[in-house]
Amino acid sequence: MSTFDIRSSLREIYPPARILTRPAELAPYESDALTAFRARPVAVVLPQTQDEVVATVRWCNRTGVPFVARGSGTSLSGGSLPVPDGIVIALNRLNRILRLDPTERLAVVEPGVINSDVSRAAAPHGLYYVPDPSSQPVCTIGGNVAFNSGGAHCLKYGMTTNHVLAIKAVLADGEVVQLGGGSVEGVGPDLVGIFVGSEGLLGIALEITLRLLPKPEGYRTVLAAYRTLEAAGEAVAQVVAAGLLPGAMEIMDRLAIEAAEAAVGAGYPLDAAAILIVELEGELPEIEAELAHLMRVIKVSGAYEVRLARDEAQRQVIWKGRKSAFSAVGRLSPDYIVQDGVVPRGRLAEALAEIERLSRESGIRVANVFHAGDGNLHPLILYDGRQPGALARAEELAGEILRLCVRLGGSITGEHGVGMEKRDYLPQMFGQADLEAMRRLRRAVDPLELSNRGKMFPSRE
Numbered sequence: 001m002s003t004f005d006i007r008s009s010l011r012e013i014y015p016p017a018r019i020l021t022r023p024a025e026l027a028p029y030e031s032d033a034l035t036a037f038r039a040r041p042v043a044v045v046l047p048q049t050q051d052e053v054v055a056t057v058r059w060c061n062r063t064g065v066p067f068v069a070r071g072s073g074t075s076l077s078g079g080s081l082p083v084p085d086g087i088v089i090a091l092n093r094l095n096r097i098l099r100l101d102p103t104e105r106l107a108v109v110e111p112g113v114i115n116s117d118v119s120r121a122a123a124p125h126g127l128y129y130v131p132d133p134s135s136q137p138v139c140t141i142g143g144n145v146a147f148n149s150g151g152a153h154c155l156k157y158g159m160t161t162n163h164v165l166a167i168k169a170v171l172a173d174g175e176v177v178q179l180g181g182g183s184v185e186g187v188g189p190d191l192v193g194i195f196v197g198s199e200g201l202l203g204i205a206l207e208i209t210l211r212l213l214p215k216p217e218g219y220r221t222v223l224a225a226y227r228t229l230e231a232a233g234e235a236v237a238q239v240v241a242a243g244l245l246p247g248a249m250e251i252m253d254r255l256a257i258e259a260a261e262a263a264v265g266a267g268y269p270l271d272a273a274a275i276l277i278v279e280l281e282g283e284l285p286e287i288e289a290e291l292a293h294l295m296r297v298i299k300v301s302g303a304y305e306v307r308l309a310r311d312e313a314q315r316q317v318i319w320k321g322r323k324s325a326f327s328a329v330g331r332l333s334p335d336y337i338v339q340d341g342v343v344p345r346g347r348l349a350e351a352l353a354e355i356e357r358l359s360r361e362s363g364i365r366v367a368n369v370f371h372a373g374d375g376n377l378h379p380l381i382l383y384d385g386r387q388p389g390a391l392a393r394a395e396e397l398a399g400e401i402l403r404l405c406v407r408l409g410g411s412i413t414g415e416h417g418v419g420m421e422k423r424d425y426l427p428q429m430f431g432q433a434d435l436e437a438m439r440r441l442r443r444a445v446d447p448l449e450l451s452n453r454g455k456m457f458p459s460r461e
């Protein structure tokens, strides 16, 4: 179908004001947070109802036009990059919380609902939604579902997949299905589990039933400073080996500290090679007992300075520095790649030492800020895109780090998805038979490969 035909045929479903086609209208949709990749779609449509999304997917099937679902476009792996001959279905207007049931402790939401809005709505009932990506004030539940997103507090409670009870979705072939139910007790295979983390390749989530949990009674937040990044990594393994299960354990290295300090002035120790933030959460008597235990472990781990947040305001300041770190790194470099890999917790120190070596040898600065408790690394690889070859060199280093993660028994992605960025690394983790099984699953619901075409699977297969 020609560009002209696609645009005029979409008027069967949308009024002209909700079909974006002009270059200036399309520009914001040309890339996600991984701006190194760009593609201009033929059109962006702005559905306001689930029926419109279903009608659009069926229209795509009739016409053979590929589509990409998009939430807020904060993907860091090119997951919501458009297909040049396709359309983008932007879901931000489907942003209603349809039901909030404190007795059943669940919320039924549309995919365009912003992550932190769920907790805000649940707060009067003493409840909250656990998965908390650092992008939570902007990213959507639909995007979180597609990427099985995580966050600082997923160490204790698990990732998005552990908090989704049911999904109503339009599959890529236009069929509307209900996966899962309103309870953690499921019958039959875990179809919700298959959809979560499928990166938009199976279809579009229209309605998501989320588990809500009671808000912890209290928190104890500790900041420990170390002379080496390796020592901070080692401390993470020691905390877990001591039998503690904190709500969160995050590490920031010297460059990340510097950037966060310049941006929000959280009062982090500027002479530290790395800081470890550990947060205990739960019932007050329990966390007081755990705190005494934690302080002993931290002391033995070689921290040269340890701070305990005395009140909620001090706790918020510590977290403000951490949560702003990614964007703050923009102050250190015009461009950077946010890498996302995983290593077993016990091998964190080794991985960090190796990343430092690779950075030194390549002459490329790497800032580290990550969910250490999960073994989930986020090396930020700094480069200047205006210099010829700089992006290619940064990508080369990013690839080396991924290979390192796999070599140490980890994974090429923790929470940011495979998207466009890492599809050629998928065979590092999976054999041909595994990849074929994934492809067959996808083709079972999307024989034409219309939904998020070109993502996740290796480009050279």
Ligand SMILES: Cc1cc2nc3c(=O)[nH]c(=O)nc-3n(C[C@H](O)[C@H](O)[C@H](O)COP(=O)(O)OP(=O)(O)OC[C@H]3O[C@@H](n4cnc5c(N)ncnc54)[C@H](O)[C@@H]3O)c2cc1C
Pocket (backbone or CB within 6 Å): 032, 033, 068, 069, 070, 071, 072, 073, 074, 075, 076, 079, 080, 091, 111, 132, 133, 134, 135, 138, 139, 140, 141, 142, 143, 144, 145, 146, 147, 148, 149, 150, 151, 152, 199, 200, 201, 203, 204, 205, 206, 326, 327, 415, 416, 452
């Ligand atoms: C500063 C910053 C910090 C971040 N921190 C974290 C973090 O701590 N943890 C983390 O996990 N991620 C983090 N991210 C990455 C990103 O925010 C998450 O991956 C998030 O889930 C993406 O949500 P989104 O609404 O922006 O989705 P988009 O980027 O719009 O889309 C992401 C993927 O989801 C698909 N999709 C979107 N909606 C639907 C739907 N309804 N049905 C099916 N597929 C859909 C898209 O096609 C795409 O493949 C961060 C990003 C930034 C920029």
